Amino acid sequence: MSDKRGMQEPTLLVLTALADGPRHGYAVAQEVKVLSGGRVVLRTGTLYGALDRLLGEGLVEVHREEVVDGRARRIYALSPAGRGRLADEVTRMAATAREAGRRLGLPGAVAPAGP
């Protein structure tokens, strides 16, 4: 899939959930819920569907595996490619938001630098 296309929201939220450090599956789902203000709730099947895809695309990697209270856990982290892809998306969204703010005349919105 092309990098030029905007990222879908579940993908963006999962990558953002992993941006500040590795997390296990349940923690990723909880973080997505917090990040979206409770609007996006990833259920277990959907979460693992997304994680499988992002692992396959090389955007997420297994950081380590551990056993906690007899429970097997994989800890997931952003791969360098995932970090780059998220950074690209953030830059794209920020540019759009900045331009929207400028056109609306919102305080704090900065006009793009001239030539």
Place this chain on the structure above:
Amino acid sequence: MIRVVLRLYPRRYREDRGEEILHVHREMTEGASLPARAGELADITAHALRVRARVDSSAVAGRYVAIAAPFVVAAALITSGAQLGRWYRSVVDSPGAPYVGGLHGLALVAAVLVCTGGVAALTGRWAAGVGLLCAGLTGAAVAAVGGGAAYGHPLLTPAVAVLTAAVVSACPPDLRPSRGACALAGGVAAVGWLPLMLLYAGALPVSTEYGLWPVLVVVPAVLAYGLLAGGRWPAGASAVAVVAASPPLLGHAWDQAGGEYLAVALAVVGAAACVGLAVPVAARRRPRRRRVGG
């Protein structure tokens, strides 16, 4: 119960991920209500079936399904909307009170469910919309099997319903169609449906479309969108989307005009699928021109 559901995963996947999914499921459902627990189980069941059928979002087929799904919804919307239009026309033409009992009523309710579900799915409520749409398709299949030719073909209509429901419900939840794709599919549905309403209302200079209008709208639109998408769609995705969206369109052609025009509709779908497969191959073989200057 979760142990039983986990057995739906292919053995290798279950051995690799089963315990992890089990524990995450337990953490997710700790202290949750019964509906929330049921929703969790249903979600894992759906994921297991997608993984087993290799249409989960990490599989190539899952991406094809995700691309095709909104156009399949559009095709179902047009044909069920047309069915409601024909019923309304028959009510207007008939001197007596409209009959809405038995299988006739079931077929009408089914068409309303498909239309309501289709509109909901394309306007941001994908899961709920797909649920309604599949319920409507089930009703249409039951009416056709029970009532025979009056409500469709006893074999063709259920086959169309199963194929349509399979594609829209297989769409991976983390690859739901984008707003743009849904808006386009909605536009295609409107262009496919509105002229049929005008036709049934007698507002057009022709008296029949031989069951071909929807196929002539949906197929070129999907093909053009796929070809214009270029590298954003995986190779051959436009051909897959055309074929996936075709069952309701072919069913409409059969209902309206029988075998002769079904053959024409099949030829249109086949030709578009061939173009959808050939153009990306030709584009890859064509040597790229080097830019000169600037």
